[in-house]
Amino acid sequence: MGRFLLDCAVNGARVRRWIDPSRTMLEFLREDLGLKGTKEGCGEGECGACLILLDGRAVNSCLMMAVQAHGREIVTIEGIKGRDGGLHPLQRTFMEEGAVQCGFCIPGIIVAAEALLRRRPAATIEDIKLELTGNLCRCTGYEKILSAVELSRGDLKKKGKG
């Protein structure tokens, strides 16, 4: 089986590893790098629990081969922090709004919301709904999640990103 020297950035740090070209990005992050915040839900790109940022865009790491990240920048939920290294505004508002129940889907939802608010800081509720189309939550019923993202948008406007 061939090998590939993957050279990319993960959460701001350069990573160089020989990998099997058939390894998914999800396997690479969780099993090779120990970044367990990225979750495996459906494994088919339907639930959004495995979302990461690839060059600032939210993508399903279960559908992506790790080799496709060569020369690119990855941010996982572990890399989404506030400026002081503490909680990101999205993480704070999710706590304040009670938007987390079992929590399994939340890393993916935070990543999706972060991608949207980086691109469109004044996102409307329709923008938020569209962006979260690919994220399934079976606990909360979404209302509190939408409220948390909306609230965070205001927070980001006041304090600047992260």
Add this chain to the structure above:
Amino acid sequence: MKLCEFIRPESLAQARAVLRKLGPKGLPLAGGTALHFMPGKVPVTAVDLTGLGLSYIRHKGAFFEIGAATPLSDIQRHRGPRWAMHEICRRISTHQIRNVSTIGGNICRVFPWADLPVVLLAMNARLVIYSGKLKEMGADEYFSSQPARLFRGGDLLAAVKIPVLKAHHGFGSVKAARNAAAFSMVTIAALLELKDGRIAAARVAAGSAIPFPKRLPSVEAALMGKEPSAEVFRAAASLAGNDAKWCKQEGMSAEYVANLAEVSIVDALERAAEFARGRTE
């Protein structure tokens, strides 16, 4: 499908040469979102097409040219004079998949549920293929059967050219699906050209509820020379069964699908007529 190697060519010529050499053991790879659903136990060598400068949208003369490796989310966000491609792109799968999935990946191998071939047939798009040199092909020829036939020798899709709609042209598309991210049950696209208040030209295409996307010539013929009205659209849509044998789907009889298709044709035609009268979104 398993990968044994990942090759990153630096030019279209290099990519084609590698694919020609590899034959069936090579796989051109762009977004790669369908990789997990493709059969095949024998590992293949993936040839990455994302570093070849094929991700762009340019307005060139009478066409918008879209590079084959352009993600669907870029097409969804793009705006230009009388641009209509965003409408269907925002209905394809989820935002996260549209960030990776490319226009080329959607149309080089056509799955039954694919939406873009329907739109490109209606729009009379042109496909630019690299076979050592660039050559163009109309959508009717390109989608006459599975396009994968065109790429077996290592040739590659380089770009898709969409005609810029003129002031009296209108375009509409409708995708009927169970939810926002689901595969299509019926996709319809329609292009109308109006002249002196009448339909001077029409291209109507369907997909998903039939084995392979195709135009609906009986519907198109019934529109010619008529005033664009709900009555005319309903009468034309009722002829769609002459052109397409609608297939039953999970939880739906063929009769229900035929009815859904007719309603979708009317909706797409109404959207196209509104567009021709000035609607832009």
